[in-house]
Amino acid sequence: MAILPESSFMASTTPPRHSPQRNFGSSSKFSLQAMLPRVWFALVIVLLAALALLAQRGIGVETNLLSLLPSFQKEPLLQKTVERFAEQVNPRLIFLVGHKNPEQARTAAKKMAVALRNSGHFASLEAEIQQNTLETWQQFYFPHRYRMLSPEIRQLLKQPDAVAATLHRLQEKLHSPLSAFFSRMLPQDPLLFFSSFLQTLPKPPGQVFLEEGMLTVQDHGKTYLLINGVLQHNPFNIGRQAAVQEALAEIIEQATLSTSDLEVLHSGVFRFAAKAAEEAQREVLTIGTGSMLGILFLIIVTFRGIRQVLVVVLPLAIGLLTAVTVCSLFFVKLHLFTLVFGASLIGVSVDYAFHYLAKHRLSAGQWNSWEGLWSIFPALTMGVVTSILGYAGFWLTPFPALQQIALFSAVGLLGAYGTVVCWFPLLMKAPPSVASPPVALVAVKWFLQLWDAIQEHRATPVVLIMLGIGCLATFNSIQFNDDIRALEQRSPTLQSEAHRIRELTGGLEVSRFIVVRGKSVEEVLQRQEQATRRLQSLARNDPQFDFQSLAPLLPSQKTLAENQTLLRDALLAQPERLKQGLSNMGFAPEVVELFVRELLNSEPHGFSVKDWLASPISKPFRHLWLGKIEQKQVSLILLGSRHDAQQITVALAGIPGVAYLNQVERISSLFRQYREALTKLVALSYLLVLGLLIWKYRLRKAVKIIGSPVLATLLTFALFSITGQPVNLLHIVSSFLILGIGVDYTIFFTAGHHAASATGLAVLLSAITTLLSFGLLFLSQTPALEAVGLTVALGIGFALLLSPLALTKR
Secondary structure, three states, X not given: OOOOOHHHHOOOOOOOOOOOOOOOOHHHOOOHHHHHHHHHHXXXXXXXXXXXXXXXXXXXXEOOHHHHOOOOOOOXXXXXXXXXXXXXXXXXXXEEEEEOOHHHHHHHHHHHHHHHHHOOOEEEEEOEOOOOHHHHHHXXXXXXXOOOOOHHHHHHHOOOOHXXXXXXXXXXXXXXXXXXXXXXXXXXXXXXXXXXXXXXXXXXXOOOXXXXXXXXXXXXXEEEEEEEEEEOOOOOEHHHHHHHHHHHHHHHHHHHHHOOOOEEEEEEHHHHHHHHHHHHHHHHHXXXXXXXXXXXXXXXXXXXXXXXXXXXXXXXXXXXXXXXXXXXXXXXEXXXXXXXXXXXXXXXXXXXXXXXXXXXXXXXXXXXXXXXXXXXXXXXXXXXXXXXXXXXXXXXXXXXXXXXHHHHHHHHHHHHHHHHHHHHHHHOOOOOOOOOOOOHHHHHHHHHHHHHHHHHOOHHHXXXXXXHHHHHHXXXXXXXXXXXXXXXXXXXXXXXXXXXXXXXXXXXXXXXXXXXXXXXXXXXXXXXXXXXXXXXXXXXXXOOOOEEOOOOOOOOHHHHHHHXXXXXHHHOOXXXXXXXXXXXXXXXXXXXXXXXXXXXXXXXOOOOHHHHHHOHHXXXXXXXXXXXXXXXXXXXXXXXXXXXXXXXXXXHOOOOOEEEEEHHHHHHXXXXXXXXXXXXXXXXXXXXXXXXXXHHHOHHHHHHHHXXXXXXXXXXXXHHHXXXXXXXXXXXXXXXXXXXXXXXXXXXXXXXXXXXXXXXHHHHHHHHHHHHHHHHHHOOOOHHHHHHHHHHHHHHHHHHHHHHXXXXXX
8 A cells, every 4th residue: 555645635624734633623524534533433432331240250360370371272182181181280289397306297288287187278277187088989889899809819719629729818817917907808809809908009109108198298307297188279269379378388387487497388380370470570570661651751851841741641551452352252361471462562662653753753844643644654654564474473373372363463553543543543643742853763764874875886786685595504403492490480490399399298299190091981981991901010010100090990891891700710619618617717607608609699799980979988989080171081090209100101001091191292293383383474474475475565665665674583593503502492483573573664665665764763663662672572581482583573673674675765
């Protein structure tokens, strides 16, 4: 779109040249210039009303870092499996209370557990194993003792003379040091099969053991007591994080003050989420405040007026109002990542105001506010279109948060653009009150003269082309890092504490586990048993290998039936011999008769998963049964941190519906795929923008316009290659911003070549505010934002230096 001459665009609405301001009569009250301010005012009122309604509903703020991760549309079952598992694991908090004196550690842990329970922030908290826990287990499983057989008993019953082997084992148990314990079970379980089953039940992971009713760890002369808690509310609920943190800090402080030399460690998703939220809130304030102060300083120094300061605040405020309102309509929650990035949007949305104010500041003679707008309108419009195209690149990523940023930024820019176009001519009717040119204009003129001199040389195009080729030559040595962990925002203190807890407890992994799927509950249980047997084989060869499976707790109906058949075939084939053997050991005749009768009459059915989940015994293991997902039944097998992924994958080969899942590798692989795809898309986007520019400006001028952002992008990534800066998906995505913002500068120079000084001043101010915003973003503690900030700051810096390429000779 070329700059429309007054004769064609405004011939019907432009009054005589002597009139300083267009004079619209009643007949033209519905003209464009009369309508625009009113329409925009009505839209702003609608936005304010919508925001007020949304505020009543509550505008949610998301702090869950996992929501930044891509969704796996091609694997919805795995995606939902991961999500459901995360829902169960995320609210958990683990505490270790340690002291050199075991009794003091125990007393402090009990007191701390009471304080945590009374805080009201925990849905459940477990420090002591209740005395009736064993009784509960016995009540649930004991009726099924002849169907739930341990591997030891199954092996025993498969021997040629199973009766003799069984009686020999019983004789050994009755003469062992634990005979007093076993004697209580003998009347109802003469062969002590149930005690063997109890020994196969899952034990605490790693180095944790049960002592005096509490889970205990010992390390270097210290005794640590374990407290497991589940938070009452979502750990990512930003409205409750501060209260929970304060309560935890107070409880821990009281515990350490009450008991000298007491060590309290605690970790969980909540701590990392709260830290990330706190950091993000700080960054929103820092980046937003820094950008605003920088903009205010530039306005005051350049335009020397408080009025200009107030005018510039309008597009910023309405841009953010538009962005927050529209995003809240399309998204249930706004991510803090979006708000931090939105703070950097301030430096971009002010560009349109700067171009208008620069035109106003440097106007000579009579000033016409609407003519001032129309003279830059084509460039403003093309600029906002290309900027939105730049942000649209974020929408093409698999990251929900980046897609939200794309909408937030695009809508925010439209809000700022609409404010400048519709209201600035009314707000800036008066001519500039300062006659002297701004100081920055001296630097702008010198810079433009330098580029005039550079473009005089015939070698300039060749040098620039060779520079671009040289940059491309460095791309072979770019180091790519697609590891998702590189984008984690982790506090060294929290990481150290979490590592210490894992070191002490040998906890199970939550990012690497085995998924078991099946069409029915029975199919899942059978596949789970197959996988467990293979893992048990690995565990026998590697004492450090640890895992947690539901197979011992939830046997399949097939296994229960096989166990009962095996038991009957092995022992009741010679019932008299079995009875005689028991009688010889001193069992009363009625006990022997009852035992044989129960073997004969017991029904071959067990209990359902529903029964098990309803029982309190399932509480420590419920997170392993995910139930129905996408018409499939799903369960998990958790693994210890010390395991060989390749070995496990080989061991599980051939079992349908069973897969080893490494979330880190899975997401990192997706990162790599999207990075490679988006790299091609960046190149395609530049070609599409070039096509748009050719349609508007013809080939020669279009190449000049796009040459600056292209070379800026090449220089940025060449610098990454030379300095060894690892490049990931977000660096590639940021290339869209270099294109979208960088091409603005060259478009403004092309459209405003007849007023290069005013254009140069506006471009300089715009670039400074953008560099300030993204430079502050580079200081973010969130690696994802840091990557975007670094790439855009470098790219826009180069784009600014190269922007006069688009100028024709003056």
